[in-house]
Amino acid sequence: MGRLSGKVAVITGGASGIAYGVVEMYVSEGAKIIVADIQAEKGAQLERRFPGTVCFNACDIRNEEDIARTMAMAEEKFGGLDVVVHAAASVDHKQKIADMTVEDWDDGQANLLRSHVMCIKHAVGPMQRRGGGSVILVSSAAAENFSPAASVLYVVCKGAVLYLARWAAFELASSKVRVNAIVPGPFATSMWGQLVGASREVADAMPVHLDEMMAGSQPLPRAGKPQDIAYAATYLGSDEARFVTGAQLAVDGGLSVFRPAVPKEKIMDYLQRAKVQAEEDLRSMGKSA
Numbered sequence: 001m002g003r004l005s006g007k008v009a010v011i012t013g014g015a016s017g018i019a020y021g022v023v024e025m026y027v028s029e030g031a032k033i034i035v036a037d038i039q040a041e042k043g044a045q046l047e048r049r050f051p052g053t054v055c056f057n058a059c060d061i062r063n064e065e066d067i068a069r070t071m072a073m074a075e076e077k078f079g080g081l082d083v084v085v086h087a088a089a090s091v092d093h094k095q096k097i098a099d100m101t102v103e104d105w106d107d108g109q110a111n112l113l114r115s116h117v118m119c120i121k122h123a124v125g126p127m128q129r130r131g132g133g134s135v136i137l138v139s140s141a142a143a144e145n146f147s148p149a150a151s152v153l154y155v156v157c158k159g160a161v162l163y164l165a166r167w168a169a170f171e172l173a174s175s176k177v178r179v180n181a182i183v184p185g186p187f188a189t190s191m192w193g194q195l196v197g198a199s200r201e202v203a204d205a206m207p208v209h210l211d212e213m214m215a216g217s218q219p220l221p222r223a224g225k226p227q228d229i230a231y232a233a234t235y236l237g238s239d240e241a242r243f244v245t246g247a248q249l250a251v252d253g254g255l256s257v258f259r260p261a262v263p264k265e266k267i268m269d270y271l272q273r274a275k276v277q278a279e280e281d282l283r284s285m286g287k288s289a
């Protein structure tokens with residue numbers, strides 16, 4: 001028996017990075033999963049890798065209808081909904097208030113904050129029909145301990161996600177829907193490529209070149225891996241966490257205790273080098289970068 005046997009989960013952002021690691025662990029722990037993401041080709045690959053266990057739904061988390069359809073699909077395909085892990089996000093936003101337009105703000109906020117509200121809204125009905133459930137919102141350590149590489153949108157929205165988790169835990173406790181936040185530190189994923197304008201393909205090839213930078217980003221001297229978040233998401237999604245709601249679980253190698261001072265120029269220089277290395281990797285494999 002897996003720790004999530006009999007459970008049905010929606011995992012947003014599951015085509016890549018941290019949430020991809022959550023999908024793998026949820027499968028190994030016995031869950032059935034709807035992956036919601038904008039990367040349809042990778043979603044189809046996941047369905048082929050885990051036939052009958054993972055279904056993909058093309059979903060832009062800025063669109064409420066897409067989110068509603070994703071939650072409904074869990075009931076249609078697998079008979080219910082027990083867990084939502086909302087990890088999808090982008091970091092492709094203007095960094096400073098001075099540069100922000102109304103459109104920039106609204107688009108970034110729809111991605112980084114409103115989507116969390118909509119995921120909860122559309123998960124509650126199906127979860128109530130199962131007698132309860134677990135919603136796991138992925139925030140960021142940058143919300144409380146600012147990173148020079150972060151943007152105002154990212155920090156403010158990820159901070160609001162922490163409050164949202166607490167409010168939703170309060171609002172939904174009587175429905176036995178638990179809501180918790182995971183607070184990751186830096187992880188080597190494709191997300192970092194967006195900060196240096198890398199194409200999706202190049203960004204996907206960058207994480208292997210980010211380990212050294214990540215190892216020096218927090219007290220524990222190694223890079224965090226998606227599996228580290230997956231363990232936390234498995235715990236919070238399982239019945240082992242049945243009395244845990246409104247919590248913030250830091251999975252950050254100690255970053256919330258101490259953030260080493262790394263200047264922005266050094267971070268961007270490291271990312272640029274990783275981008276160049278990733279482009280070389282792709283060329284050596286005969287793929288255009």
Ligand SMILES: NC(=O)c1ccc[n+]([C@@H]2O[C@H](COP(=O)([O-])OP(=O)(O)OC[C@H]3O[C@@H](n4cnc5c(N)ncnc54)[C@H](O)[C@@H]3O)[C@@H](O)[C@H]2O)c1
Nearest residue numbers: 013016017018038060061087088089140186187189190191
């Ligand atoms: N990587 C880090 O250092 C780090 C640190 C703290 C928090 N986080 C958080 O972890 C989560 C996962 O990030 P990651 O590092 O795995 O990044 P990633 O880029 O590897 O994965 C993000 C996924 O979200 C999807 N996505 C982006 N915009 C979307 C949209 N509009 N609709 C649907 N899907 C969309 C992408 O296609 C991708 O599959 C995010 O919430 C991120 O903010 C990451």
